[in-house]
Amino acid sequence: xxxxxxxxxxxxxxxxxxxxxxxxxxxxxxxxxxxxxxxxxxxxxxxxxxxxxxxxxxxxxxxxxxxxxxxxxxxxxxxxxxxxxxxxxxxxxxxxxxxxxxxxxxxxxxxxxxxxxxxxxxxxxxxxxxxxxxxxxxxxxxxxxxxxxxxxxxxxxxxxxxxxxxxxxxxxxxxxxxxxxxxxxxxxxxxxxxxxxxxxxxxxxxxxxxxxxxxxxxxxxxxxxxxxxxxxxxxxxxxxxxxxxxxxxxxxxxxxxxxxxxxxxxxxxxxxxxxxxxxxxxxxxxxxxxxxxxxxxxxxxxxxxxxxxxxxxxxxxxxxxxxxxxxxxxxxxxxxxxxxxxxxxxxxxxxxxxxxx
Amino acid sequence: xxxxxxxxxxxxxxxxxxxxxxxxxxxxxxxxxxxxxxxxxxxxxxxxxxxxxxxxxxxxxxxxxxxxxxxxxxxxxxxxxxxxxxxxxxxxxxxxxxxxxxxxxxxxxxxxxxxxxxxxxxxxxxxxxxxxxxxxxxxxxxxxxxxxxxxxxxxxxxxxxxxxxxxxxxxxxxxxxxxxxxxxxxxxxxxxxxxxxxxxxxxxxxxxxxxxxxxxxxxxxxxxxxxxxxxxxxxxxxxxx
Numbered sequence: 001x002x003x004x005x006x007x008x009x010x011x012x013x014x015x016x017x018x019x020x021x022x023x024x025x026x027x028x029x030x031x032x033x034x035x036x037x038x039x040x041x042x043x044x045x046x047x048x049x050x051x052x053x054x055x056x057x058x059x060x061x062x063x064x065x066x067x068x069x070x071x072x073x074x075x076x077x078x079x080x081x082x083x084x085x086x087x088x089x090x091x092x093x094x095x096x097x098x099x100x101x102x103x104x105x106x107x108x109x110x111x112x113x114x115x116x117x118x119x120x121x122x123x124x125x126x127x128x129x130x131x132x133x134x135x136x137x138x139x140x141x142x143x144x145x146x147x148x149x150x151x152x153x154x155x156x157x158x159x160x161x162x163x164x165x166x167x168x169x170x171x172x173x174x175x176x177x178x179x180x181x182x183x184x185x186x187x188x189x190x191x192x193x194x195x196x197x198x199x200x201x202x203x204x205x206x207x208x209x210x211x212x213x214x215x216x217x218x219x220x221x222x223x224x225x226x227x228x229x230x231x232x233x234x235x236x237x238x239x240x241x242x243x244x245x246x247x248x249x250x251x252x253x254x255x256x257x258x259x260x261x262x263x264x265x266x267x268x269x270x271x272x273x274x275x276x277x278x279x280x281x282x283x284x285x286x287x288x289x290x291x292x293x294x295x296x297x298x299x300x301x302x303x304x305x306x307x308x309x310x311x312x313x314x315x316x317x318x319x320x321x322x323x324x325x326x327x328x329x330x331x332x333x334x335x336x337x338x339x340x341x342x343x344x345x346x347x348x349x350x351x352x353x354x355x356x357x
Numbered sequence: 358x359x360x361x362x363x364x365x366x367x368x369x370x371x372x373x374x375x376x377x378x379x380x381x382x383x384x385x386x387x388x389x390x391x392x393x394x395x396x397x398x399x400x401x402x403x404x405x406x407x408x409x410x411x412x413x414x415x416x417x418x419x420x421x422x423x424x425x426x427x428x429x430x431x432x433x434x435x436x437x438x439x440x441x442x443x444x445x446x447x448x449x450x451x452x453x454x455x456x457x458x459x460x461x462x463x464x465x466x467x468x469x470x471x472x473x474x475x476x477x478x479x480x481x482x483x484x485x486x487x488x489x490x491x492x493x494x495x496x497x498x499x500x501x502x503x504x505x506x507x508x509x510x511x512x513x514x515x516x517x518x519x520x521x522x523x524x525x526x527x528x529x530x531x532x533x534x535x536x537x538x539x540x541x542x543x544x545x546x547x548x549x550x551x552x553x554x555x556x557x558x559x560x561x562x563x564x565x566x567x568x569x570x571x572x573x574x575x576x577x578x579x580x581x582x583x584x585x586x587x588x589x590x591x592x593x594x595x596x597x598x
Contacts, residue, residue, distance in 0.1 A: 051490050073493050080494035086487035090510050090586050100495040103505065137588030155496050 001158035001191050002027045003048060007059035010043055010052065017043040018054070019215040027064075028189045030182070032202035035212035036238065041195045042163055044212070048193065049161050050076045063158065076159075079152030079190075083164040085144040087136040093147050094132040097122055100155040122150040125184070142173040149181075153188075162194035166201065174198075178205050199239045203227060211235050233351040236277050243283070243321050245276040254350060257316060259293035264350055277349045281308065281324040284344045285333060294344045297321060299337050304330060311335065313343065366552045367561050379544025380565060386458065386540055387527045390465035394526060397470030402477025403503055416474070423471035428529055431468050436460035436536040461533035469526045476518045480511035513584050520577040524570050531566075541565060 003025040010018040018040045025031050033041040046052035048061060050073030060069045068076055088096050095102075098119045101110055110118065123129040126146040136144055145165060152160060165181070166174040182205050185192055196202050202209045203223040211218045211226055211234075219231040230236035247254040247261075254261045254274045263274060286294075297313035300320070309330040313321040321343065325333075335341075366372060397419075404416035423431075440451055440460070451459060484507050492502035512519075534543040545562035549555045 049494060051494070073490075074496055074498065078494060080491065082487045082491060084485070084487060086485065086491035088488070088491075088506055088510075089589070090513065099505075100497075103495075103497050103501055135587040137586065151491075151495065 032206035079157035393466035398473025
């Protein structure tokens with residue numbers, strides 16, 4: 001089922017959680033709503049689920065082109081997975097999954113044997129059939145979340161909505177479960193929307209990522225598009241660590257220290273200042289000056305633990321700069337604290353306005 | 358002067374029968390009132406959390422009205438006041454079936470129902486809100502969500518405070534003697550009056566209340582144990598890993 005969100009606004013008292021948000025989700029896609037706390041991503045998910053009602057007269061939610069704005073969440077046929085699982089703690093795992101089928105009116109309720117069959121199949125799908133007789137509090141967090149997913153899928157939802165589904169799990173389980181969710185989606189193809197504040201999770205799992213900030217959609221695109229072609233500094237900033245360099249604009253070029261960089265053509269030619277954004281792994285360190293654009297810096301701190309060596313520099317104009325280099329390069333350079341180095345940006349993004357988190 | 362204890366007065370003559378009758382009346386009075394109080398408590402306690410303002414307001418009015426008037430005043434009201442505005446047929450029925458007893462049942466039920474309501478409300482409100490949302494998203498109606506999810510979980514949580522409230526109800530039933538219900542306290546007073554043996558009679562009354570209350574407490578503890586959800590901590594149960 002496809003979902004269309006049209007000009008939805010939602011306020012809580014004085015606080016505007018969503019400002020005229022519009023979004024289209026085609027059938028069968030796996031979408032991530034990504035943003036910092038308070039960006040409105042969870043509110044948007046809850047409005048789609050019908051757990052939250054958008055401001056009166058503010059727009060519409062369409063399911064398969066049909067207006068579903070006034071439908072109760074019970075009638076929307078969505079499966080919802082909560083961050084803190086929200087399992088029915090007084091029921092066994094089996095009954096939790098079966099429950100949505102059992103409470104149906106007699107006419108549309110499957111027979112007992114059909115229910116057993118379907119629940120067993122779902123528990124196998126989430127690899128928990130051996131725990132069917134246990135109670136939720138006897139399971140680990142990762143297992144509980146898989147039960148929650150099976151419960152949401154049991155009622156054969158047209159849409160699966162997940163609110164920070166891996167948010168309360170530890171890092172390792174989280175990584176396992178998100179790959180598993182991706183595979184599950186490839187198998188079932190049910191339209192799915194999940195909320196996350198973890199950019200890595202969004203980029204790894206989703207078909208398309210919706211980056212949100214302050215109640216607005218900043219950019220919608222494939223993980224590749226939003227990562228490599230960010231629409232604005234917020235998106236670039238949010239999708240990974242980044243260094244900011246403030247520059248003057250003169251003669252179609254941005255000047256920072258001794259460096260001069262071409263201003264992209266689509267930029268405002270009348271701008272006086274521009275901000276250059278460079279990711280830490282796109283800065284190169286050398287002991288000697290290079291022919292190309294570079295600036296001088298002093299090594300402040302080195303952290304060699306991890307796949308990349310993180311080097312903290314103080315630039316010639318006194319700002320801290322984060323650089324990541326490979327272990328190999330680190331050994332070649334024999335980098336020491338307080339060493340004078342030359343830094344070259346390999347790739348950068350230039351924006352006229354500035355954004356900082 | 359030494360007081361000569363004569364415990365045998367408790368079972369000589371009519372005294373033993375009186376005490377037994379008193380116990381029976383106390384049990385009947387408390388049990389009936391308890392059932393009504395629980396019914397009123399669950400209903401109004403659930404309504405106080407309902408996602409619909411007029412229902413909440415109605416339940417709040419009930420609770421605040423009935424718990425903020427002394428029980429003694431309620432006993433007098435339901436015994437002396439209320440029957441006078443009943444239609445003729447109602448008054449006749451009451452007079453045939455013992456007006457003291459039924460007035461006491463009503464007074465205890467509405468008063469303890471209001472107090473029980475607060476216990477139930479607290480229980481329901483301590484169930485995470487997402488459980489309600491999960492119920493609705495799973496396809497339950499609001500009524501089903503309350504009946505099948507919220508109340509069953511809340512009732513388990515409130516067994517200890519509800520036990521407390523039940524014991525209070527049993528003990529408060531002694532106030533019914535003021536409107537002439539021949540319950541346990543009434544009967545111990547009667548034994549005392551007839552034998553002039555205050556110490557023995559009142560000691561007997563004290564111990565009987567103690568036994569009744571301990572019995573209730575242990576029954577409730579067993580209910581708590583039987584209904585406990587595996588994997589969660591419950592009183593007196595070692596959790597298996």
